[in-house]
Amino acid sequence: METQNSLHFLTSLSLTLLCCLLLHFSAAVFIPADNYLLNCGSTTNASLYNRLFLADGSTTKSVSLSADRSIALKNPNPSQDSPALYNTARVFTGGGGGGDHSSYRFDIRRNGSHLVRFHFSPFVAEDFDLNFAKFSVLVGGFLVLGDFSTQVVVVKEFVVKVEVDVLEIMFRPVNGSGFGFVNAIEVFSAPSDFILDDGARFITTSGAVEEYTNLSSQVLETIYRINVGGLKLTPFNDTLWRTWIPDEDFLDFKSAAKRAVTTHTPNYQKGGSTREIAPDNVYMTAQEMNRENVNIDARFNITWDFPVGSGGGARARHLVRLHFCDIVSSSLNQLYFNVYINDYSAYKNLDLSTMTIHMLSAPLYIDFVADSDDSGVMRISVGPSDLSSAMKMNAILNGVEIMKMVHVTGLETDKKKKHIWILVGSIVGGFIILCLAVLAVLLSLKCKKKKPKPRPSESVGWTPLRVFGGSSRSRMSEGTVSASPGTNGYHSLKIPFADLQLATNSFDKNLIIGSGGFGMVFKGVLRDNTKIAVKRGVPGSRQGLPEFQTEITVLSKIRHRHLVSLVGYCEEQSEMILVYEYMEKGPLKKHLYGSGCMPLSWKQRLEICIGAARGLHYLHTGSAQGIIHRDIKSTNILLDENYVAKVADFGLSRSGPCLDETHVSTGVKGSFGYLDPEYFRRQQLTDKSDVYSFGVVLFEVLCARPAVDPLLAREQVNLAEWAMQWQKKGMLEQIIDPHLLGRIKPASLKKFGETAEKCLAEYGVDRPTMGDVLWNLESTLQLQESGPPRTPHEDGNAGAPGLPTPRNAPQDPSGSGGVEGDVGDGSSDLRTSQVFSQLITNEGR
Incomplete structure (x- = not known):
């Protein structure tokens, strides 16, 4: 009996605990008061991320469609990879106003902030090609998208404060013959504390910090949602069905940051952040200062650059929401750091432990309001505070959200006001026209004998090419090479967008041959059967504009057999497209440790290194200042059908120092694993930074492994450090590519190792020039082919032991300014053969 009573008690207790747990769980899940998901242009429901979108063809009392001028459209050729939600669309042909309008109307149960998302996925069907739609969208009378068009799948999200019982979403084509479309719409309530009126810190253009109020009344467009230090998060992982992307592509200098991860769920506290503000996974990862390879008291910032606007002096106001969770400290009051926005101090001496109830791993967020800079970039930085001790110096960031404050334009329904403004506008307009006419007459009389100025460079879409010779203080010009556009400017390089569509079969996904931070790379064939590689930036985005x-x-003013040639570019229809000669064999990296490629012989590898060195040598010496590449790595050395190496990707290049200068002071850019440590420490760029990167490539070629491999043992992660240890032991043969075992002559391997070692010297002054590197690689190849050894006195100049320096080599009689300073069609090889004739064997290569 006692046992039965105990069992009954335990059963009751378990049920009670289970009920409490269920109640707690249900309370923790956000359930929006308004929750509308529409599958537009369809008569059937569709699912996306386990969310059911109802067909708008069967609208209910709560949702109505004014379909006077709308058409339901179905994709006749749906892609297997495309969600069913994107296979239909509602097309709008009406303009709006009176009875001639196209809109959805949603009954609102609870006023307040709402999330409104539009899904656009253009396709071609019947009489409509949705790629050419151009229209405006109004939400509650506010213009949120003006003259909008897209050729790619895009989701536009807005946060709108709704204070009416019925929310109307209207679509208006830009002209009478145009049309608009939408594939799906989401309208749902946001949590009451999602956007708070008070508490945001306003960073003025003078750098002062003020309080920003009435924030919730602003219409906000989501531009970026970043999971700093983490992976991409899909709507599956977010209670508000949001997508968070990694931060890697936005880091200004990747080596300054180190990823931090915890497996413990955040300690949510009252007054802090919630799962609706950001999901667990955002607060469980972060970027912190990477202090592994710097002095103990070194101070530096982690910086992210987010392109947010059109630039050209146009500024836009944004809400910048930064998420923090201290997952790196071992105790409270250990972490002090500063926050900067657009290089202004936004929050000084931030101590996360004082902003929470004295608990680590407690998530919180801070809202800032700031304008983008003149180049349309939002720069966010975190760095150590003056309160930090040398041993505890650190700074972290877990997440970033950037929302643009939409310039709202309401629909005016008061006809009297319309008439008044029309009358006022007519009077003012007439007066302005009269003034302009008088001014035109005066100017024509004054300038009658002056020659007309040339027309400015035409540009359709995003922006004209930047005027050269601009202010050196501009951040936009920081990563560029000063150059003259030449007699004909760049117009001779322009390629019509229609030609590139034809060449790539409308950018067929099956023709994609690569991708990067700038965008996708497609294989194509021009009308004259020229094979090309087409690098297409994300349409309408300014990310990658400086590059x-x-x-x-760079590529319009140089030409060399070992530099990838620029065929042309396109800047129409909000496109940024670069067109290069097609390199049949692709990047060197793929042939070293990629899949599906035959291993390269040692001779092939040396010839590839020699070719790349020739290209770099020409970059450094082909003009008065020279050009520094800044991103030398195995993925930027491409091979043609004959395995001839060509250096590519000049997006980070910039002019070298002037004759009276030793270096260029600039922000650090490059790729982790290849970056010159001296450049990192001092932010002083020279051509020796390229030499260091090339030294890493040499070891990459020899060992057939990546420059950085985090999956290996700690001492092997960094290739340069690991290989240098074996080189200094004189045991380099222990780590070479197994395919090369027994195939490299000891003298050749010794010479190669010495060359790479010199390239990786800690200080740039101790590194050879690219001319020296080229000379020694030629020697390495000769030693492999059993040619007669060189003697030091044949070098023509005393150099470092084992590294002859041919600085007195014969000059090009044409006066082009360098051994390989040609801009012709490959004739540099003849000049090179004259300079290096002592190294050429009887058999030839």
């Missing part, structure tokens, strides 16, 4: 301009600047 786009720099590539055109």
Whole structure:
């Protein structure tokens, strides 16, 4: 009996605990008061991320469609990879106003902030090609998208404060013959504390910090949602069905940051953040200062650059929400750091432990309001505070959200006001026209004998090419090479967008041959059967604009057999497209440790290194200042059908120092694992930074492994450090590519190792020039082919032991300014053969 009573008690207790747990769980899950998900243009429901979108063809009392001028459209050729939700669309042909309008109307149960998302996925069907739709969208009378068009799948999200019983979403084509479309719409309530009126810190253009009020009344457009230090998060992992992307592509200098991860769920506290503000996974990862390879008292910031606007002096106001959770400290009051926005101090001496109830791993967020800079970039930095001790110096960031404050334009329904403004506008307009006419007459009389100024460079879409010779203080020009556009400017390089569509079969996904931070790379064939590689930036996005301009600047003024040639570019229809010669064999990296490629012989590898060195040597010496590449790595050395190496990707290149200078002071850019440590420490760039990166590539070629491999043992992660240890032991043969075992002559391997070692010297002054490197690689190849050894006195100049320096080599009689300073079609090889004739064997290569 006692046993039965105990069992009954335990059963009752278990049920009670289970009920409490269920109640707690249900209370923790956010259930929006308004929750509308529409599958537009469809008569059937569709699912996306386990959310059911109801067909708008069967609208209910709560949702109505004014379908006077709308058409339900179905994709006749749906892609297997495309969600069913994107296979239908509602097309709008009406303009709006009176009875001639196209809109959805949603009954609102609870006023307050709402999330409104539009899904656009253009396709071609019947009489409509949705790629050419151009229209405006109004939410509750506010213009949120003006003259909008897209050729790619895009989701636009807005936060709108709704204070009416019925929310109307209207679609208006930009002209009478145009049309608009939408594939799906989401309208649902946001948590009451999602956007608070008070508490945001306003960073003024003078750098002062003020309080920003009435924030919730602003219409906000989500531009970025970043999971700092973490992976991509899909709507599956977010209670508000949001997508968070990694931060890696936005880090200004990747080596300054180190990823931090915890497996413990955040300690949510009252007054702090919630799972609706950001999901657990955002607060369980972060970027912190990478202090592994710097002095104990070194101070530096972690910086992210987010392109947010059109630039050209146009500023836009944004809500910047930064998420923090201290997952790196071992105790409270250990972490003090500063926050900067656009290089202004936004929050000084931030101590996360004082902003929470004295508990680590407690998530919180801070809202800032700031304007983008003149180049349309939002720069966010975190760095150590003056309160930090040398041993505890650190700074972290867990997440970033950037929302643009939409310039709202309401629909005016008061006809009297319309008439008044029309009358006022007519009077003012007439007066302005009269003034302009008088001014035109005066100017024509004054300037009658002056020659007309040339027309400015035409540009359709995002922006014209930047005017050269601009202010050196501009951040936009920081990563570019100063150059003159030449007699004909860049117009001779322009390629119509229609030609590139034809060449790539409308950018067929099956023709994609690569991808990067700038965008996708497609294989194509021009009308004259020229094979090309087409690098297409994300349409309408300014991400990569400085790199786009720099590539055109650099490659339009240089030409060399070992540099990838620029065929042209396109800047129409909000596109940023670069067109290069097609390199059949792709990047060197793929042939070293990629899949599906035959291993390269030692001779092939040496010839590839020699070719890349020739290209770099020409970059450094082909003009008065020279050009520094800044991103030398195995993925930026491409091979043609004959395995001839060509250096590519000049997006980070910039001019070298002037004759009276020793270096260029600039922000650090490059790729982790290849970056010159002296450049990192001092932020002083020279051509020796390229030499260091090339030294890493040499070991990459020899060992057939990545420059950084985090999956290996700690001492092997960094290739340069690991290989240098074996080189200094004189045991380099222990780590070479197994395919090369027994195939490299000891003298050749010794010479190669010495060359790479010199390239990786800690200080740039101790590194050879690219001319020296080229000379020694030629010697290495000769030693492999059993040619007669060189003697030091044949070098023509005393150099470092084992590294002859041919600085007195014969000059090009044409006066082009360098051994390989040609800009012709490959004739540099003849000049090179004259300079290096002592190294050429009887058999030839």
